[in-house]
Structures are given as C-alpha cells and as structure tokens.
Amino acid sequence: MRAGTECPGTATWPTEAATAGRRHATLSASRGGTDLRVEAHQPHYQGLDYNSLNGGVARHYAPFEDAVLHGETMSSMLALGCDVFGRLAPYSAWHIEAHQFRIEVTGEESGLPTPEGVHRDGVTFVLMALVGRSNASGGESTVYDLDKRPVEKFTLTEPLDLALVNDERVFHGVSPVERLDPSRTAERDVLVITYGHRP
Ligand SMILES: [Fe+2]
Secondary structure (H helix, E strand, O other): OOOOOOOOOOOOOOOHHHHOOEEEEEEEEOHHHOOEEEOOOOOEEOOOOOOOOOOOOEEOOEEOOHHHHOOHHHHHHHHHHHHHHHHHOOOOEEEEEEEEEEEEEOOOOOEOOOOOOOEOOOOOEEEEEEEEEEOEEEOEEEEEOOOOOEEEEEEOOOOOOEEEEEOOOOEEEEOOEEEOOOOOOEEEEEEEEEEEEEO
16 A cells, blocks of 8 residues: 555545545534534544554544635535434534545555454544545445444445444444556545544
8 A cells, every 4th residue: 555646536635655644633513513613633542442453542643634624525524424413412512533544555455444443433423425436446334233243234436425323333344445457556535524422
C-alpha cells in the first residue's frame, strides 16, 4: 500500500505519503443536533478494549482541509447523522469524530480497511460513507452480532452509499481491497463519522 498520484473528484483527499492515508476532525453537537461546532484539532484516542491492534495511544492525524470540513457535502453528512441518531437517542449531545480514509493498493499486497479485524469503534453510532473507489474489488462490509456471528454483508460501491451502525449493538469489519486490473492502482476512499454520547 502506498500513495498514488491522482483520484478524480477527490483531489483534497489525503494520500498516504502526506498523512498515512488519513485525516481527522473533532466536532460536537448539542442535544437535538441544532448546535454543531468544530472543536480544536486534537489527537484521536481509541481504547485497547476496542482496538487491541492500534488502541491505547493518542494518534495524531492531519486535519481535514477547511474546504472539505465546511463544505456542503460534509455539513450534510454531519447533519444526517445528528438527525438519524438524534431520533434514536433524543436525549444525547454528541462528541463527533470524522475520519477520511484512503486505501491504495499498488503492489501484490491487498489493502486492509480494518487491519484490527472484526471490531467496534467504541462509540455509540457510526456513519460510514463511500466517497469513491476505482479499480477495486473486495472492500465488503460485514456486520456481526455481539457474539461475532455475521448478520449482514454489503459492499459500498457508489459515492455516498451509506451504512449506519449502532456500535453498541454490533461489531463490523471490512474485507481486503484488491486490484481488478493488476497493472493499475486500486483506490477506496471512505468517510467515517462516529457519534458518542457527550455528558
Ligand atoms: Fe470501524
């Protein structure tokens, strides 16, 4: 896995060379989602309980570019999460973290969207949206019950295909990404927004 040179339509998406394929933003929303605000850029922390491979330390990622974070698409996605999850948990204010993930496969190795395997994100709800994929096979998402038995499989194939996940009730994982045409790079860009209860 390493950085490619172009991805039409997602020119501001991170390349691995610049940001290890990932950008991060922290936001918050009041109860009802009416007051959505961007918080100061800060490290991402995931406990070992939820991520035994990469958890337990604060990780620093590059921030979102302002044009993306404040753009209409991102604003709409954030609001969609506040709306849907706010109906499921109407008394909750939200700690929100947004992640841009890029996977690029250029060699024999496949790209692992979730190297930690079947996992939970350690939040309350998760919105996962495909931004784009090209020359990519695989990347199939599976949702598991709390005994890690698979209950649903699907592949996000079109831009803005969405999965809304109750992270307290299910685990999830994504299969490796491989190249359809082995002479070209495969790419898969995903936006993940997590919503956690905020006191
Ligand atoms: Fe996840």
